Amino acid sequence: xxxxxxxxxxxxxxxxxxxxxxxxxxxxxxxxxxxxxxxxxxxxxxxxxxxxxxxxxxxxxxxxxxxxxxxxxxxxxxxxxxxxxxxxxxxxxxxxxxxxxxxxxxxxxxxxxxxxxxxxxxxxxxxxxxxxxxxxxxxxxxxxxxxxxxxxxxxxxxxxxxxxxxxxxxxxxxxxxxxxxxxxxxxxxxxxxxxxxxxxxxxxxxxxxxxxxxxxxxxxxxxxxx
Numbered sequence: 001x002x003x004x005x006x007x008x009x010x011x012x013x014x015x016x017x018x019x020x021x022x023x024x025x026x027x028x029x030x031x032x033x034x035x036x037x038x039x040x041x042x043x044x045x046x047x048x049x050x051x052x053x054x055x056x057x058x059x060x061x062x063x064x065x066x067x068x069x070x071x072x073x074x075x076x077x078x079x080x081x082x083x084x085x086x087x088x089x090x091x092x093x094x095x096x097x098x099x100x101x102x103x104x105x106x107x108x109x110x111x112x113x114x115x116x117x118x119x120x121x122x123x124x125x126x127x128x129x130x131x132x133x134x135x136x137x138x139x140x141x142x143x144x145x146x147x148x149x150x151x152x153x154x155x156x157x158x159x160x161x162x163x164x165x166x167x168x169x170x171x172x173x174x175x176x177x178x179x180x181x182x183x184x185x186x187x188x189x190x191x192x193x194x195x196x197x198x199x200x201x202x203x204x205x206x207x208x209x210x211x212x213x214x215x216x217x218x219x220x221x222x223x224x225x226x
Contacts, residue, residue: 023170025169026101027173030098030101030102031105031125034101034109044105044110045109045113045119047069047106047110048114051114052114067210071206074103097176100176103209104208107216108131115221115223121160123160124155127154127155129171134215137175141171146167151216
């Protein structure tokens with residue numbers, strides 16, 4: 001995985017050329033749409049509350065279902081947007097990154113909502129963005145003093161820091177691009193067997209989404225829900 005990550009970092013500039021609008025503003029838009037709802041998908045809170053009702057008010061079971069649902073969403077879009085190989089890269093890379101950003105933001109927001117956090121709070125939104133970086137990257141940023149604390153600590157800070165908001169959005173955009181570039185390695189095979197790229201894309205997106213979901217599940221301790 002580390003080799004793929006390094007290769008993805010090397011290929012990232014090419015992906016940026018294909019998808020030049022992937023920036024901090026894009027990340028903020030994805031987060032806002034994930035929280036409020038977009039297209040056929042209801043808001044993150046509404047979806048999470050539906051899972052809670054279906055599980056008789058059991059927050060842990062509802063959280064598990066939120067994760068599992070979004071892992072399936074990630075796998076589906078990962079397959080569809082990586083099936084064409086290198087030939088369709090200019091069309092599918094932006095779609096894949098946009099879809100994954102929305103799915104992962106929505107999943108994290110849903111879990112955080114179930115844990116009793118206010119999704120309208122800018123500090124909580126910063127915490128959601130931090131979660132998308134993954135536990136390893138978060139710990140590294142804390143060690144390098146680029147992040148004041150864990151996502152739960154960010155959500156509980158005394159005041160919202162606009163500078164941190166920008167830093168996190170830029171980091172998330174960079175991380176999404178790097179991951180997308182790494183997946184493009186599989187499409188070198190996909191030029192002749194396109195479905196291989198789809199299978200790898202589905203597996204990668206599903207695994208990363210599941211890993212983030214499990215981290216958020218461990219990270220955020222429950223608050224009294226309003």
